[in-house]
Amino acid sequence: MFSKIKVIPCSGMGKVYGLLARESALRVTQNLRPQECETMCLAYLVTGDQEAREKIEGKNCITLDGCPAMCAAKNVEMAGGIVVDKMKMIDIMKEYKGAKPGTATELTEEGWQIVDEIAERIAAKVKKLAKEEE
Amino acid sequence: MPEGVIKIGVVSCSGENCLGGTISRLATRKMIDEIYPDKTVTICLPLFLAGGEQERMFANAYPTITVDGCDKLCAKRATEKYSGQVSDALDVSEIIGKEIAESPALSTRNLTDEQREMITKVAQEIKTKFEKVFTDYVNTLIKSGKTPASGCGCQCGG
Numbered sequence: 001m002f003s004k005i006k007v008i009p010c011s012g013m014g015k016v017y018g019l020l021a022r023e024s025a026l027r028v029t030q031n032l033r034p035q036e037c038e039t040m041c042l043a044y045l046v047t048g049d050q051e052a053r054e055k056i057e058g059k060n061c062i063t064l065d066g067c068p069a070m071c072a073a074k075n076v077e078m079a080g081g082i083v084v085d086k087m088k089m090i091d092i093m094k095e096y097k098g099a100k101p102g103t104a105t106e107l108t109e110e111g112w113q114i115v116d117e118i119a120e121r122i123a124a125k126v127k128k129l130a131k132e133e134e
Numbered sequence: 135m136p137e138g139v140i141k142i143g144v145v146s147c148s149g150e151n152c153l154g155g156t157i158s159r160l161a162t163r164k165m166i167d168e169i170y171p172d173k174t175v176t177i178c179l180p181l182f183l184a185g186g187e188q189e190r191m192f193a194n195a196y197p198t199i200t201v202d203g204c205d206k207l208c209a210k211r212a213t214e215k216y217s218g219q220v221s222d223a224l225d226v227s228e229i230i231g232k233e234i235a236e237s238p239a240l241s242t243r244n245l246t247d248e249q250r251e252m253i254t255k256v257a258q259e260i261k262t263k264f265e266k267v268f269t270d271y272v273n274t275l276i277k278s279g280k281t282p283a284s285g286c287g288c289q290c291g292g
Contacts, residue, residue: 010178011178018178039151042150042179044206046182069181105160112243
């Protein structure tokens with residue numbers, strides 16, 4: 001049975017990278033590929049609750065992390081999720097030298113444009129993974 | 135925490151699955167950006183597991199208030215499991231209603247005026263708890279013979 005791919009961002013609180021990760025995940029799961037992927041609360045995974053672990057154990061996941069601490073990837077792995085792709089916003093932003101995407105609270109127009117582009121990349125990965133699972 | 139500087143921790147769940155998570159995040163950011171920028175400190179909740187000993191010391195280093203989007207209370211439970219007892223906790227769903235809090239997560243791109251009002255209301259609730267926790271902490275320091283001072287930490291009084 002096809003299981004939706006999990007797209008899980010860190011939603012980091014301190015820098016814009018966390019917000020870029022969060023908004024990209026929401027864009028792909030709610031607008032671009034809602035039939036093939038979904039997100040879940042990373043905080044719920046952090047609690048270690050059995051119910052949270054069961055939701056992710058053995059499932060394909062794409063993690064979106066803001067910074068090198070890689071909180072989303074590490075927590076998903078610890079909960080038993082299969083991390084098929086780890087995307088790091090701070091690295092992706094190197095492709096946008098000089099860009100001013102905003103802050104951890106709100107994004108600029110440029111930030112939203114970057115979110116849309118990152119979400120398109122994630123959507124392509126989701127599409128490919130979903131096809132492989134069929 | 136540097137000697138002489140009092141900061142209060144505010145830790146949100148930032149849940150990705152419901153509106154309450156978005157509101158918990160933005161109300162916490164309001165504390166950091168606007169309400170008490172010099173006295174508020176935060177940490178990314180998943181760092182309790184992904185980080186090291188220093189991150190897990192957070193709730194011991196700072197009196198901490200957790201802000202949860204729904205009644206699962208992930209931020210409160212994870213903070214107490216990995217870091218330490220929290221000083222107070224806030225459940226957004228008790229303020230804006232369970233049904234609204236558990237409606238689908240929202241991009242900050244699509245926030246309505248009504249939702250912005252909810253964020254302001256939750257931030258005010260955090261502020262009230264913050265002020266009590268701050269006062270209690272200062273009183274505890276005074277009772278224990280320590281000299282509390284809030285501000286920039288350079289002893290300039292700022």
